[in-house]
Each structure stands twice: as structure tokens, then as C-alpha cells.
Amino acid sequence: MVAKLNYGIIGCGMMGQEHLRNIALLPDVAVAAIFEPDAGMRALAAEAVPSAKMVDSVEDVLAVAEVNCLLIASPNYLHLQQLETIARIRPLPVLVEKPLFTAPEDAPRLAALRAAYPAPIWVAMEYRYMPPVARMIEEAAEATGGIRMLTIREHRFPFLEKVGDWNRLNRNTGGTLVEKCCHFFDLMRHILKSDPVRIMASGGQSVNHLDEVYGGEKSDIWDNAYVIVDFASGARAMLELCMFAEGARYQEEISAVGPKGKIECLVPGPGRFWPEHLGEPPVAQVIVSPRDPKGPRVVEIPVDPTLLAAGDHNGSTFYQHQRFVRAARGEGEVEVAVKDGWWAVAMGLAAQQSALTGQVVDMTTQTYAPGAQN
Incomplete structure (x- = not known):
């Protein structure tokens, strides 16, 4: 069992900022690294989590030794590609924002990923x-x-x-x-x-x-x-x-x-x-x-x-992270x-x-x- 979870955040725009606020409410959980290419959102993320390392790529997030779980909150069309990068380099428990993919031709790639990925993948269906x-x-x-x-x-x-x-x-x-x-x-x-x-x-x-x-x-x-x-x-x-x-x-x-x-x-x-x-x-x-x-x-x-103050989804982002944390620690099932x-x-x-x-x-x-x- 992992005593403390340290998130690596991939994408920290509007929804990523909501995730940061809700992760901050969880015990024994921290954010260790953040990759956000937009300067404005990167500055907001650094202000919200000053202890996190601000890095320049998905690969750099995975290179931070303390990171032992991941959140993908990047634009939709990047999700599958980023999951494939993680699978190739360092497959960790990951909470990925919806949607998983954006085009019919992506389905075979997703099938291959699902068959081979050795860690929990949880899809963020907050509702x-x-x-x-x-x-x-x-x-x-x-x-x-x-x-x-x-x-x-x-x-x-x-x-x-x-x-x-x-x-x-x-x-x-x-x-x-x-x-x-x-x-x-x-x-x-x-x-x-x-x-x-x-x-x-x-x-x-x-x-x-x-x-x-x-x-x-x-x-x-x-x-x-x-x-x-x-x-x-x-x-x-x-x-x-x-x-x-x-x-x-x-x-x-x-x-x-x-x-x-x-x-x-x-x-x-x-x-x-x-x-x-x-x-x-x-x-x-x-x-x-x-x-x-x-x-x-x-x-x-x-x-x-x-x-309610931590996000726009009626408290669901917090409850989702609670459950993901249990699954990432091996204490619960992946529900989505x-x-x-x-x-x-x-x-x-x-x-x-x-x-x-x-x-x-x-x-x-x-x-x-x-x-x-x-």
C-alpha cells in the first residue's frame, strides 16, 4: 500500500484548477509536479501549489520520482496520446478526464492500451x-x-x-x-x-x-x-x-x-x-x-x-478523487x-x-x- 499519493498533473486549465482545489482537501495527498504549457494557467497553478515542480512535458512529469499517480486534464484530443506516452514510459494509476478519445478511428488504439496497461485507469465521470x-x-x-x-x-x-x-x-x-x-x-x-x-x-x-x-x-x-x-x-x-x-x-x-x-x-x-x-x-x-x-x-x-466552493460540479470532483485515491492505493476498485x-x-x-x-x-x-x- 502507498502511504502518500503524489499527483503529477498533466494539463491545468479551468478543469485542472478545479482538480487542484479538490486534491488540496484530501488527507495524505499532494501534488508533486504540474505540466501546463499556457503561461497564465501555469502561473495560477504555481500559486495554488507552490511546492509542486513546474515542468515542460508529460515525460518530465513522469521523471519526477515522487510522482506515483497521475491526472490528465488536458484538451480532449490529447488524452489518448498522453495515455500512450505514459504507458510506454512509466504506467502509473491515472485519473483521465473525459472523453477518453474523440474520433472513431481511435478505438483500436484504445483497445490496445486497455489490454496492456498494468495500473488502474479511472475515467473522470464526475456526474x-x-x-x-x-x-x-x-x-x-x-x-x-x-x-x-x-x-x-x-x-x-x-x-x-x-x-x-x-x-x-x-x-x-x-x-x-x-x-x-x-x-x-x-x-x-x-x-x-x-x-x-x-x-x-x-x-x-x-x-x-x-x-x-x-x-x-x-x-x-x-x-x-x-x-x-x-x-x-x-x-x-x-x-x-x-x-x-x-x-x-x-x-x-x-x-x-x-x-x-x-x-x-x-x-x-x-x-x-x-x-x-x-x-x-x-x-x-x-x-x-x-x-x-x-x-x-x-x-x-x-x-x-x-x-461547492472548490468547483462547479456539486461536490462530485472531491468524491471522485476520494474513490480514485483508494483505487490507486490498492484499497478499492476502479468504479469508472x-x-x-x-x-x-x-x-x-x-x-x-x-x-x-x-x-x-x-x-x-x-x-x-x-x-x-x-
């Missing part, structure tokens, strides 16, 4: 660990009698500005239904305990970033979509995404329904975006609505203010494995394919899905 979502998942089977329909609605703000505006182009992100929505496709599989068999979608760019141009390329990221997914279990799920709806009281609304009843959770967005003149931000809720006898039961799920992150991207790629072609996508025939690589 599983939001307290209201975790509570809903815990009670869903009893409340519904077996979920037959699952709906996830996210009404939120537009994409935030990232270093170098990398997230304004589909070729860098994998596309909105991969970049943003792989979280929700992961939740669907996790909640329903089944794999997808058919996906159909409609989506596009309707309001945001319409006139933005970066290096001669027009921004092409989508800002709204509907996605319907049929699962092998017979359950079905739907995603509704709107990224020009930041006026909503809650950012995520998730509902699960079965023969016995309905359970839902309501999750507020980042507190820093809540208007001060409206008073205190809303508190997350879980609502159980049985069919018989009727009578919805509402439970508020408050989150530790320290965790490569296969989970892979399926989430495959579902996003299929949804985008469906929206572009107007056709239903059969997941059992897609070469970029995990099953095709086994």
Missing part, C-alpha cells in the same frame, strides 16, 4: 458522484420497481472560454455530444445497468457561437440536441440538451420511471453563476413519486459549502473503467452520426464500440 444523483441512483430500484424510462435534461449556459479556444471546434472536442454529453451517456449505462443497442438523435448549432471564427475556422460546436437510446434490457432513455437556458433554476433534471413509481433529482448549476439579487442558490432535491398511494416526497440534498469511458464516447459518436444522417444507428454494428474490439 455519478453528485450527491443528489448518487442518492437517486441508490433509491431508484425501490422507487420505480425497475426502471423502464430514464430522462436526463440539462439546461445550462454556453460553453465557457478555454485556453486557446480549443473547445470551439468539433475536431478538438469530438463534438458536443461527445465532449459534453458523454457524462450523461455514462449515467444512462450506469443507472440502467445495460448497454445501448440503438441510438437516434437530432441536434445542431442554433444560438451560440454562430459568428465566431478561430484561426480561419468557423466555430461548429452544437448547442442543443435530443437523443433517444434503446438498451438491451428493454429500457429506453432520452437526453435533452440546451446550452442557451442558463436562466433555469436547476441545471440538471433526471427522472426514472417504472411500474411502481417515479424518482427524480434536481441539480443546480455552479453557485458562482447564481444571481446575487435572487438570494441563496437553490438546493438540490430528490423527489420520489409512488403511483399508489400517490404522494410525492421531496428531500433536499445539501452539499458541503467547502466542496476504460470500458465505461469508451462506451460513453461511442454513444456520443453514434448520436452525432444519427443527427447528421437522420438515420437510427445500430450500436451492435459500430466498429468504434467496445464490443467490436473484444
